[in-house]
Amino acid sequence: MNIINARLRGREGLYRIVLEQDRIVEISPHSPTISAVSNDLDAGGNLVIAPFVEPHIHLDATLTAGDPAWNMSGTLFEGIELWGKRKAQVTHEDTKLRAKKTIDMLVEHGIQHVRTHVDVTDPTLGALRAMVEVREETRHLVDLQIVAFPQEGIESFTNGRALMEQAVELGADVVGGIPHFENTRDQGVSSIKFLMDLAERTGCLVDVHCDETDDPHSRFLEVLAEEARVRSMGARVTASHTTAMGSYDNAYCSKLFRLLKMSGINFISCPTESIHLQGRFDTYPKRRGLTRVAEIDRAGMNVCFAQDSIVDPWYPLGNGNILRILEAGLHICHMLGYADLQRALDLITDNSARTLNLGERYGLEVGRPANLLLLSAPSDYEMIRTQGYALTSIRAGKVIMQRTPAKVARF
Numbered sequence: 001m002n003i004i005n006a007r008l009r010g011r012e013g014l015y016r017i018v019l020e021q022d023r024i025v026e027i028s029p030h031s032p033t034i035s036a037v038s039n040d041l042d043a044g045g046n047l048v049i050a051p052f053v054e055p056h057i058h059l060d061a062t063l064t065a066g067d068p069a070w071n072m073s074g075t076l077f078e079g080i081e082l083w084g085k086r087k088a089q090v091t092h093e094d095t096k097l098r099a100k101k102t103i104d105m106l107v108e109h110g111i112q113h114v115r116t117h118v119d120v121t122d123p124t125l126g127a128l129r130a131m132v133e134v135r136e137e138t139r140h141l142v143d144l145q146i147v148a149f150p151q152e153g154i155e156s157f158t159n160g161r162a163l164m165e166q167a168v169e170l171g172a173d174v175v176g177g178i179p180h181f182e183n184t185r186d187q188g189v190s191s192i193k194f195l196m197d198l199a200e201r202t203g204c205l206v207d208v209h210c211d212e213t214d215d216p217h218s219r220f221l222e223v224l225a226e227e228a229r230v231r232s233m234g235a236r237v238t239a240s241h242t243t244a245m246g247s248y249d250n251a252y253c254s255k256l257f258r259l260l261k262m263s264g265i266n267f268i269s270c271p272t273e274s275i276h277l278q279g280r281f282d283t284y285p286k287r288r289g290l291t292r293v294a295e296i297d298r299a300g301m302n303v304c305f306a307q308d309s310i311v312d313p314w315y316p317l318g319n320g321n322i323l324r325i326l327e328a329g330l331h332i333c334h335m336l337g338y339a340d341l342q343r344a345l346d347l348i349t350d351n352s353a354r355t356l357n358l359g360e361r362y363g364l365e366v367g368r369p370a371n372l373l374l375l376s377a378p379s380d381y382e383m384i385r386t387q388g389y390a391l392t393s394i395r396a397g398k399v400i401m402q403r404t405p406a407k408v409a410r411f
């Protein structure tokens with residue numbers, strides 16, 4: 001299969017991309033003298049890029065909002081209470097069905113790489129077992145990384161450590177954590193040491209829900225970064241949320257940034273979820289409740305955006321469209337400057353792929369997998385401005401999704 005009239009990010013002119021079986025075998029300047037063949041896909045001068053990435057979602061909780069009841073206050077705490085009730089009805093098939101429906105929504109928006117957290121504070125590890133099956137059964141659609149996520153803590157939950165170890169044995173790819181939720185500061189610190197030991201021993205990646213609060217005294221990020229630094233594991237470690245950083249004072253944050261840069265860890269922000277759930281103890285002025293995305297980016301560190309929830313007790317909206325998250329994130333993080341708009345797609349593509357350690361399994365280069373998207377606009381800026389779409393998604397050289405844009409008639 002060939003893709004013609006393709007515009008590539010960061011390069012002048014139009015290109016022809018040749019796919020053979022499941023690989024990209026040629027990328028060459030488009031030449032009008034080469035005539036199109038019947039199964040050529042015409043990008044029409046619009047962007048062709050590597051697939052979108054969803055680096056932080058909870059597929060075990062999606063599509064449960066309203067069952068057994070809707071979150072009326074919209075708060076994190078009512079969400080936890082409602083999830084406690086819904087969790088009691090979760091079955092193996094229920095988890096698989098909802099996860100697969102959600103993956104279909106992600107695929108329809110051009111996502112081919114997903115990292116999902118799965119709650120392992122469950123003595124049966126039911127959701128984790130179900131997700132390991134989903135990972136196999138959806139391989140033709142997405143690459144799925146599973147995080148062993150201790151929703152109710154590692155140290156504060158009965159047998160928390162053993163459940164984490166068991167989850168890795170059962171096939172989790174990534175070790176998670178939630179230090180700010182542990183009962184005490186000391187437990188938060190020891191949970192990080194435990195999970196970093198577990199990751200180092202087993203070769204797993206690390207992705208910690210870290211300081212997801214407006215409390216400026218929640219400072220587990222420095223512990224995670226220092227553990228990553230001394231073990232030289234930074235590239236394999238991710239701090240998700242870090243929303244407390246939005247409440248740290250600048251003197252502390254400037255010292256913290258020195259350590260963060262030395263550590264080389266990655267960051268994920270979930271802008272729609274955080275703007276919705278944080279700032280809830282404020283009257284006015286009201287905090288945005290996000291980490292310092294623009295500052296992390298400008299300091300040369302790696303940061304990306306994620307959806308976190310789709311229609312669950314914590315967040316009632318979401319349709320799988322990561323471009324919606326990108327647009328919201330750029331607004332909330334003061335990143336609509338011209339330079340930011342020129343490279344906005346980095347936040348849902350290359351930066352996310354780096355966070356997931358995809359390496360040579362990702363990217364529009366000869367020799368890499370034939371996984372790519374045809375978009376509806378010719379630049380990052382125009383994708384944001386026009387609220388563009390992924391029109392075609394190709395995986396392993398085969399079209400897995402095609403979208404027909406709406407037509408407008410004027411009279």
Ligand SMILES: [Zn+2]
Binds near residue numbers: 056057058117209308
């Ligand atoms: Zn999360």
